[in-house]
Amino acid sequence: MTVTHYLAGVVYLAVVLGSLGFGAVCLRRRLMPAWSGAPVRLVEVVLTVSMLVGAAQLLGSVGAFTQLGILLAALATGTAAWFLTRDAARATSSSTAVQAPPAPAARRWAAPLALAVAAVAVLHWSGGVQDSLEHGIYRQDSAWYHLPVAAGFFQTGDTWSLQFTDPMALTTWFYPMNSELLHGVGMLTFGNDFASPFLNVVWMVLSLLAAWCVGRPFGRGALALASIAVVLDSDMMQVQAGNAPSDTAGVFFVLASVAILLNADAAARRGGTPIPAGPIFLAALAAGLAIGTKITLLVPVAVLAAGAVFLARSGSRAGAGALWLGGMLATGGYWYLRNLAHAGNPLPWIDVGPLPSPDQVGLYPRPAHSVADYATDFPVWVHQFAPMLARTLGDLWPLVLLGAVAGLLLALRRGPALQRVLALAGIAAAIAYVFIPISASGPIGRPSGFESNLRYLAPAFAIALSLMALQLGARREREALLAVAVTAVFAVNVLTSATWEAGQILGGLVLAAALVGLPIVLARLRQVGSPARRLAAVSLLCLAPILIVGYASQRDYLRDRYLPSLAPPVDNPGFRASPAWRLMQGWARHVRDARIGIVGPPAAFGQYVFTGSDLSNRVFYLGAPGPHGTYRPIHDCQAWRRSIDSRGVRYVIVTPASPIGPGPLPQESLWMRGSAAREILRAGPAAIYRVEGRLDPGACASAHLPPVIRVPGGGFAVPSTGPGMPPRPRGLGGSR
Numbered sequence: 160m161t162v163t164h165y166l167a168g169v170v171y172l173a174v175v176l177g178s179l180g181f182g183a184v185c186l187r188r189r190l191m192p193a194w195s196g197a198p199v200r201l202v203e204v205v206l207t208v209s210m211l212v213g214a215a216q217l218l219g220s221v222g223a224f225t226q227l228g229i230l231l232a233a234l235a236t237g238t239a240a241w242f243l244t245r246d247a248a249r250a251t252s253s254s255t256a257v258q259a260p261p262a263p264a265a266r267r268w269a270a271p272l273a274l275a276v277a278a279v280a281v282l283h284w285s286g287g288v289q290d291s292l293e294h295g296i297y298r299q300d301s302a303w304y305h306l307p308v309a310a311g312f313f314q315t316g317d318t319w320s321l322q323f324t325d326p327m328a329l330t331t332w333f334y335p336m337n338s339e340l341l342h343g344v345g346m347l348t349f350g351n352d353f354a355s356p357f358l359n360v361v362w363m364v365l366s367l368l369a370a371w372c373v374g375r376p377f378g379r380g381a382l383a384l385a386s387i388a389v390v391l392d393s394d395m396m397q398v399q400a401g402n403a404p405s406d407t408a409g410v411f412f413v414l415a416s417v418a419i420l421l422n423a424d425a426a427a428r429r430g431g432t433p434i435p436a437g438p439i440f441l442a443a444l445a446a447g448l449a450i451g452t453k454i455t456l457l458v459p460v461a462v463l464a465a466g467a468v469f470l471a472r473s474g475s476r477a478g479a480g481a482l483w484l485g486g487m488l489a490t491g492g493y494w495y496l497r498n499l500a501h502a503g504n505p506l507p508w509i510d511v512g513p514l515p516s517p518d519q520v521g522l523y524p525r526p527a528h529s530v531a532d533y534a535t536d537f538p539v540w541v542h543q544f545a546p547m548l549a550r551t552l553g554d555l556w557p558l559v560l561l562g563a564v565a566g567l568l569l570a571l572r573r574g575p576a577l578q579r580v581l582a583l584a585g586i587a588a589a590i591a592y593v594f595i596p597i598s599a600s601g602p603i604g605r606p607s608g609f610e611s612n613l614r615y616l617a618p619a620f621a622i623a624l625s626l627m628a629l630q631l632g633a634r635r636e637r638e639a640l641l642a643v644a645v646t647a648v649f650a651v652n653v654l655t656s657a658t659w660e661a662g663q664i665l666g667g668l669v670l671a672a673a674l675v676g677l678p679i680v681l682a683r684l685r686q687v688g689s690p691a692r693r694l695a696a697v698s699l700l701c702l703a704p705i706l707i708v709g710y711a712s713q714r715d716y717l718r719d720r721y722l723p724s725l726a727p728p729v730d731n732p733g734f735r736a737s738p739a740w741r742l743m744q745g746w747a748r749h750v751r752d753a754r755i756g757i758v759g760p761p762a763a764f765g766q767y768v769f770t771g772s773d774l775s776n777r778v779f780y781l782g783a784p785g786p787h788g789t790y791r792p793i794h795d796c797q798a799w800r801r802s803i804d805s806r807g808v809r810y811v812i813v814t815p816a817s818p819i820g821p822g823p824l825p826q827e828s829l830w831m832r833g834s835a836a837r838e839i840l841r842a843g844p845a846a847i848y849r850v851e852g853r854l855d856p857g858a859c860a861s862a863h864l865p866p867v868i869r870v871p872g873g874g875f876a877v878p879s880t881g882p883g884m885p886p887r888p889r890g891l892g893g894s895r
C-alpha cells in the first residue's frame with residue numbers, strides 16, 4: 160500500500176470518528192450538561208460507538224455497508240446531532256448543576272499510580288499486537304469466525320444475511336457481532352485488516368477509563384483502575400492482544416454501563432433527586448452494546464437492567480423501563496432480530512417453547528462440558544483447574560478470587576442499593592458461566608477448554624473487583640494498603656508473564672504514548688484552559704511520529720502477513736500445525752479476487768488465511784443450508800457438485816475431517832475426480848482444486864467411488880490403501 164493510500168485511510172478514519180465524536184459531544188451536552196471530567200469522555204465514547212454501530216447496521220441491512228456509506232452516515236449523524244442540540248447551552252441551569260457527579264479529592268499518589276498501571280498494561284499488551292503485525296492473526300476463533308465474518312461484511316456490504324463459517328452445532332453465524340462490525344469498519348478504512356490487531360488494545364484502555372470512572376465519585380478511581388487491571392492484564396485476557404475475540408469489548412461495555420450508573424446515582428443521592436433520564440439512557444446504550452457483542456453477557460445485563468428499573472421511584476419505573484429497553488434494543492437488538500428473521504428464534508442455540516432452532520449435526524471442536532459437570536470432581540479441581548487458573552490469572556490467583564468474592568459479598572451486605580444490584584449482576588454472571596455448556600469443554604476428565612474459556616468469567620471479575628475497590632477502600636486508612644496489595648498482584652502477574660520480549664519494548668512505548676500519554680496530555684491542557692489552536696498543534700506534533708511508525712508497520716504487515724515461514728505455533732495444534740497446512744497457506748498468498756470453497760474442520764478453523772492480503776478472496780464453507788438457519792455437511796456427490804456449480808466456485812480446498820491416521824483421503828476429494836476440476840496442490844490428506852468448468856453432478860454415479868468410512872467429528876474418509884489412493888504429493892501447480 161502506498162503512502163497516499165495509507166494517509167487517505169487515516170484521513171477517512173479521522174473524518175468518520177471526528178464527525179461522530181462531534182455529534183456525541185453535542186448529544187452529551189444535551190443529556191448531561193453538568194457532567195465533567197473523565198465520565199464525560201466515557202459517555203462521549205459510548206455515544207460515538209453507539210452511533211457508528213447503529214449506522215453500520217442500518218446501512219448493512221440494505222447492502223450499503225461501504226466506505227462511502229459509512230462516511231456519508233457519519234457526516235449526516237454529526238450534522239443532525241448539532242442541529243438538534245444547537246440550544247444545548249440553555250439546558251444548563253442551577254437546577255441541573257447539582258446533578259454533576261461528585262469528584263472527591265484523590266490521594267496524591269492516585270493519578271501517578273493509575274498512569275503507571277495503564278502504561279504498563281498497554282506495554283504488555285503491545286507484545287501481542289506486534290506479534291500479529293509481524294505475521295498475521297492466527298488464533299483459532301479469530302481465523303474461524305470473528306475475522307471471516309468481518310471480511311464478509313467488508314466484501315458484500317451486507318450485515319443482514321447469515322455467513323455460514325462451518326456446519327457445527329455452535330452456529331457461530333448467529334452470534335451477536337458488534338465487535339466484528341467494527342473490524343469491518345477498519346477494513347473499509349484501509350482496504351485491508353491493518354486496524355484489526357489494534358482494536359482489542361483500544362478496548363482494554365477504554366476499560367481502564369471506565370474503571371477510573373467507577374471509582375471517581377468515591378475518590379477511588381486509581382484503586383478501581385488497578386483492581387480491574389489485574390484481570391485485564393492477566394494472561395486470561397492478554398492473549399487477546401493483537402487478535403479479534405470480542406471479550407475485551409464486552410468487558411468495556413459492561414464497565415461503561417456500570418460507571419455511568421454509579422456516577423449518576425452518586426449525583427442523584429447528593430442532590431436528593433432521582434437519576435435523570437439522560438444517564439439511564441446512556442447506561443442502557445452501553446448495556447445494549449454489551450449484549451450486541453457477547454451472548455454470555457445477556458444474564459448480567461438483564462439483572463443490571465431489572466435492578467436499575469426496580470430502584471427507580473415507584474411512579475417512574477415504567478419510564479425507566481422504557482428507557483432501558485429502548486437503549487438496549489437500539490445498540491444490541493439488531494442481531495437478535497436478525498436471528499428471529501432467519502431462524503424464527505432470537506436465541507437459536509436454545510429450544511424456547513415452540514420456537515424453532517437450527518437442526519445441526521453435533522460437531523464441536525471439543526466435547527461440550529460445563530464447569531458444573533465437575534462440581535464434585537475434586538481431582539479435576541486440584542490437578543487441572545488449579546494449574547489452569549495459575550496460568551490464566553497468575554500465581555496469586557487465590558488472592559484475585561478472594562478479592563472478587565469479598566467485593567460481591569460486602570456490596571450485598573452493606574453497599575448502597577445500586578451496588579447491591581451490581582453485586583447481583585456479578586453473581587449472576589458467575590453462575591451463568593458455571594453452566595455454559597463449553598466452559599469446561601474437552602473429553603470427560605480432561606477439560607482442556609477450561610483454560611481458554613475462563614475469559615467468559617471476565618465481566619464477573621470486573622464487576623466484583625470494582626465493588627472490592629469501593630468496599631474495602633471505603634476507609635482512607637485502608638485505601639493505601641489495598642492499593643499496595645492490588646498493585647503488587649498486578650506487578651507479579653506482569654513480571655512473571657512469559658509474553659515479554661525485549662525487542663518489543665520500543666514499539667510498546669510508542670503504543671503506550673499514543674493510547675495513554677497523548678490523551679492525558681490533551682486532557683490536562685483542556686483542564687488548564689489551553690486554546691483550541693494549542694491543542695491542535697500539540698496533537699499534530701505528537702501524532703506525526705505515530706503516523707510515520709504506523710505507515711512502516713502497515714507496509715511490513717502487508718508484506719509478511721501469513722507468510723508460512725513466519726507462522727507461530729497455533730493455539731489448538733492439529734493439521735494446522737503441519738507442514739501440509741503451511742503449504743496451503745503459502746498458496747493463498749498468491750490468489751486474488753477468487754471465490755474459494757472450503758470443507759473440513761482445519762479449513763474452517765483457519766479459513767481467514769485464504770482471504771488474501773487485500774481481502775479480495777470470497778471464502779465460504781461448502782455445506783447444505785436448511786430451514787431456520789440450518790447448515791449441515793454435504794454427504795452426497797451430486798449435491799456437492801451442484802453446490803460448487805451454483806456458487807461460482809473457482810477453487811476448492813479440502814482438508815481432513817479429523818486426525819485419523821496417515822494417508823486418509825477425504826470423501827470430498829473423491830467427489831472432485833472425473834470432473835472439470837484439476838488438483839493443483841496436494842498437501843498430505845488435503846488438496847486444493849481449481850474448477851475449470853461445470854462439474855456435472857450426473858457423472859457421480861459412474862465414478863465408481865470406493866467404500867467410505869465415517870470418522871469421529873463428522874465427515875468421511877476412505878482407507879489409504881486400495882482403490883482411491885491419493886496421488887503422489889506435488890508442489891504448487893499454478894496459483895490462479
